[in-house]
Amino acid sequence: MATNVFQSASIVLPVMDETISLTKTVETILRDAKADVREFIIPVCERTLPASISTIEELKQRYPELIVVHYQTLPFAGGAIREAFDLACGSHVVMMASDLETEPNDVKRLIAESKQYPNAVIATSRWLRPGSFKGYSQTKLIANWIFQRLFSYLYGTKLTDMTFGYRLYPTELLQAIQWEEVRHPFFFETVIKPVRLGIKVIEIPTTWGARIEGQSHNSFFRNFEYFPTGFRVRFAPIDSILKANIDRKTLVGQQNNK
DSSP states (O other): OOOOSOOOEEEEOOOSSOSHHHHHHHHHHHHHHGGGEEEEEEEEOTTSOHHHHHHHHHHHHHOTTTEEEEEOOSOHHHHHHHHHHHHOOSSEEEEOOSSSSSOGGGHHHHHHHHHHOTTSEEEEESSSSTTOEESOOHHHHHHHHHHHHHHHHHTTOOOSOSSOOOEEEEHHHHHHBOOOOOSTHHHHHHHHHHHHHTOOEEEEEOOEEOOSSSOOSOOGGGGGGHHHHHHHHHHSOGGGGBOTTOOHHHHHHHHHOO
16 A cells, blocks of 8 residues: 555646647646656536637547546536546646646656655645746735745644645545545645645745636635635644545555655
């Protein structure tokens, strides 16, 4: 059950209104790391635009052995990714976006780090290098900085970017955790629950740039929904973080002692 070695990555790419961005994301990853990619899991829903569905079909024709399309049943972005976690066949999962707000050039770096530390969560951070935010409003930047400092202190961690949903995980860890969120606080939940379990999280620097097509599906005021999630997980019994049939000591021991 232990994740002793990196074998392959399942790349999760939820799609709503992305076309050019989705194609560029897939092509960049395959250019840099094709040998390490097991599959691209692409969750879609009834709101996914016809143009995006057409783009997915084109990719599926080009890469039939790599493209897995999943019609989500749980709502919202978090729900889509939660279902993708359970479908993943790779030893590890990369959680990212299909709109180029997550830099696809960094997938090869996430994989390289995971090959050294296969039991760790490899996270990206926009705060490790100056000037990594492009097109981010000053108000959101200040609010983000304050939020990161508050919750890194509350969780006793040195992590600098706990809300950016661009990370690589051991698949068995993702499939052992009891996920609760379905909206954007899910991206916060996916780091604070491993932190509470005592899983090692390693950050590497990345950049953020505003999407070039479509529109954001997370309003500024929705960011306040992150606070209840952060406080609830911080003070929840640790055993409640895992699914009922998972032994915490076994899982965490295997993840951290290899």
